[in-house]
Amino acid sequence: xxxxxxxxxxxxxxCCDTLVTLxxxxxxxxxxxxxxxxxxxEDGQGWRxxxxxxxKFFSGNPMTADDVKWTFDRIAGIKDQTAFYIGNVTAVxxxxxxxxxxxxxxxxxxxxxxLAAPGFGILDRKTVMAQGGTTDATDKxxxxxxxxxxxxxxxxxxxxxRNAQIQLVRNPHSWRGASPYARVVIRHIPDSAAQLLAVQxxxxxxxxxxxxxxxxxxxxxxxxxxxxLASLDFVYLALTQEAELNKALAVKEARQAITHxxxxxxxxxxxxxxxATRPASFLPVGVLGSTQxxxxxxxxxxxxxxxxxxxxxxxxxxxFEFELSYGQAVVNGISYGTIAxxxxxxxxxxxxxxxxxxxxxxxxxxxxxxxKATSVITFWNPPAVNNYLWAGAxxxxxxxxxxxxxxxDMLKLVGAATAEPDRARQAQxxxxxxxxxxxxxxxxxxxxxxYQVAVRDxxxxxxxxxxxxxAEVSGAKP
Numbered sequence: 001x002x003x004x005x006x007x008x009x010x011x012x013x014x015c016c017d018t019l020v021t022l023x024x025x026x027x028x029x030x031x032x033x034x035x036x037x038x039x040x041x042e043d044g045q046g047w048r049x050x051x052x053x054x055x056k057f058f059s060g061n062p063m064t065a066d067d068v069k070w071t072f073d074r075i076a077g078i079k080d081q082t083a084f085y086i087g088n089v090t091a092v093x094x095x096x097x098x099x100x101x102x103x104x105x106x107x108x109x110x111x112x113x114x115l116a117a118p119g120f121g122i123l124d125r126k127t128v129m130a131q132g133g134t135t136d137a138t139d140k141x142x143x144x145x146x147x148x149x150x151x152x153x154x155x156x157x158x159x160x161x162r163n164a165q166i167q168l169v170r171n172p173h174s175w176r177g178a179s180p181y182a183r184v185v186i187r188h189i190p191d192s193a194a195q196l197l198a199v200q201x202x203x204x205x206x207x208x209x210x211x212x213x214x215x216x217x218x219x220x221x222x223x224x225x226x227x228x229l230a231s232l233d234f235v236y237l238a239l240t241q242e243a244e245l246n247k248a249l250a251v252k253e254a255r256q257a258i259t260h261x262x263x264x265x266x267x268x269x270x271x272x273x274x275x276a277t278r279p280a281s282f283l284p285v286g287v288l289g290s291t292q293x294x295x296x297x298x299x300x301x302x303x304x305x306x307x308x309x310x311x312x313x314x315x316x317x318x319x320f321e322f323e324l325s326y327g328q329a330v331v332n333g334i335s336y337g338t339i340a341x342x343x344x345x346x347x348x349x350x351x352x353x354x355x356x357x358x359x360x361x362x363x364x365x366x367x368x369x370x371x372k373a374t375s376v377i378t379f380w381n382p383p384a385v386n387n388y389l390w391a392g393a394x395x396x397x398x399x400x401x402x403x404x405x406x407x408x409d410m411l412k413l414v415g416a417a418t419a420e421p422d423r424a425r426q427a428q429x430x431x432x433x434x435x436x437x438x439x440x441x442x443x444x445x446x447x448x449x450x451y452q453v454a455v456r457d458x459x460x461x462x463x464x465x466x467x468x469x470x471a472e473v474s475g476a477k478p
Contacts, residue, residue: 001075001082001119002142009118009381011166011186014473015058016121016151019049019068020112024465024472027232027385030112034063034122034152038112046103047111053098056173057124058149058156065100068092070125072102073135082119084397085383086111108419110386117384118469124150154179154474163188168473180477192333199224199454206462207454208470211333212273215452222457228275229451229464232284233381235331237262237343237444238368239322242403245374248320255441257310259300261350267342267447271334275450281437282380282394284448286466287387288423289430298434300444307350319351325368326377327361332449336377339446343377371401377446382468388418391433394443402442410436 003012020030020038035049055063072092075083088109093101104111114120123133127150132140149156154176155168168184187204189195196214199207200221210218218224239258243250268276280298283290311317324343326336337358344354359367368376383389391414395406413436417429437443453471455462461477464470 001078001139002080003082003119007166007186007188009383009469010471010473011157011168012118012121012151013153013469014155014168014184015149015153015157015171016118016123017153018116018118018120018122020116022113022116022385022465022467024229024463024467027467028113030116033116034068041101041103045107046101048095048099048101051098051100052175055152055175057127057152058171058173059124059127060173061124061126063122063124063152064097065094066097067125068100068122069094070135071120071123074123074128074133074139075120077135078137078139081397082117082383084393085114085117085119085389106419108421110388110418113386114384114389116467119383121151121153155184176474179474184473184476190328190330192330192335196454199456202456202458205456205459206471208451209330209333210452210454212275212452214333215273215454218454224454224456227451227453227455227462227464229453229466230277230286231381231449231451232286232385232466232468233379234279234284234448235339235377235379235446236282237324237375237377237446238373238398238402239375239442239444240371240373240402241442242371245372245403246320246322248314248316249322249374251314251316252439252441253310253314254316254320256300256439257307257314257316257350258347258352259438259441259444260303260307260310261347261352262300262343262444262446263302263346264299264446265302266346267339271338271342272332272447272449275452276332276447277450278447279434279445281434281445282390282398282443283387283430283434284382284390287385287390289387289417289427290434294431294434298431298438300438300441304350311350311352319353321353321355323355323357323374324377325357325359325364325373325375327364328358329361331379332447333452339377368401371403373401381470382466385467387430388414391417391430394437398443404440404442 017034019035021033038049041048069092088105090105091103128141131144147160154174156171158169159167166186170179170182195207198204239255241250248254279285279295285295326340367373420426463472463475
């Protein structure tokens with residue numbers, strides 16, 4: 001209920017099953033997981049789910065509809081980020097031990113693909129309550145859940161050390177049957193060179209964050225293969241418009257000048273080896289209304305003359321200075337520091353001076369969420385494959401972080417696009433959303449990576465997914 005992005009979804013998906021899931025490569029058709037079937041309720045106001053029988057939690061307790069209801073009530077009651085994604089849910093009602101209804105405020109809005117997100121993994125009500133879990137703000141179970149599992153997944157967390165590693169063990173009660181691995185260790189290795197050496201030596205079986213040159217160096221290694229997958233993640237630059245933080249960035253034309261001074265092609269080719277694309281705004285390429293052609297047409301282009309004209313219009317012909325914060329971490333094999341230095345060099349060409357501010361990743365995120373950052377480079381991966389979760393977040397939670405108050409027209413546009421039943425019309429509405437986001441210039445998408453993951457041949461199957469949790473750990477096999 002309190003997870004955010006980055007690595008938690010990978011772990012949660014391995015340990016806490018959801019009602020439905022999305023298969024790798026198919027992000028539009030929910031598949032059964034803890035629910036075997038679902039249909040609209042008779043009144044058309046929600047969905048009725050039939051639960052898989054004889055499912056047990058890691059504790060051995062049986063899973064019933066009471067656990068499903070309690071899980072969703074807890075998410076809603078805690079009111080953390082995960083609750084935002086199910087704001088349309090009005091109630092979860094138990095029909096019988098293996099049937100549950102999820103009722104919606106706006107029945108036309110999508111919910112099934114949202115429920116596939118790992119944050120909605122069903123929890124063992126009795127076990128979590130015994131650790132102080134409640135369905136309101138008095139919940140005290142978080143510390144325990146950080147190092148334990150109360151789910152029905154293939155694996156269970158047994159230990160977690162921040163910035164070090166997460167240890168998982170096989171769940172003996174998994175409804176899938178015994179998992180092929182007795183133990184899984186997820187290690188935090190921030191340096192890509194160290195990751196490369198570890199996978200070459202066999203210290204790790206999979207390495208997620210290798211830079212293009214390191215990926216190329218593995219071509220001659222017969223014991224390692226490279227798995228590729230187009231992601232739905234993106235790395236973006238967030239710019240405040242709070243004058244107290246930076247007077248220049250409060251002027252839209254100054255932010256727009258930044259968008260046209262960035263060498264996007266250089267980021268893609270020189271930093272990422274060409275293994276990336278770039279969406280126009282806060283919808284990744286590959287979802288409805290964001291094709292590659294849409295992105296090529298709508299996204300800001302490098303144009304230094306236009307950037308200088310915009311600075312003139314902003315009353316800042318000699319440029320200005322702002323602070324750029326970023327975490328001391330790696331994304332897609334590239335450190336945020338390298339990206340920041342590239343932006344610093346690019347913007348200097350039009351007289352914009354960037355003061356670099358590297359920070360601990362957790363501290364940076366805390367500063368950013370609190371709306372105290374002038375600008376940040378950060379990463380977005382989908383909590384679920386649903387356009388509203390990108391657009392709604394951009395115009396609500398993320399907008400607050402950059403001190404932007406979207407117009408009523410903008411909010412109505414997002415609502416209309418979300419509920420529009422005609423796919424062609426819906427796609428056009430999402431294009432209009434992106435056009436407005438590009439014009440606003442608070443959130444500048446730098447690139448959308450293509451995953452390149454090194455896997456030792458000791459692992460026979462390692463399914464990657466772009467659905468928001470990177471890989472199906474439960475599907476990994478020797």
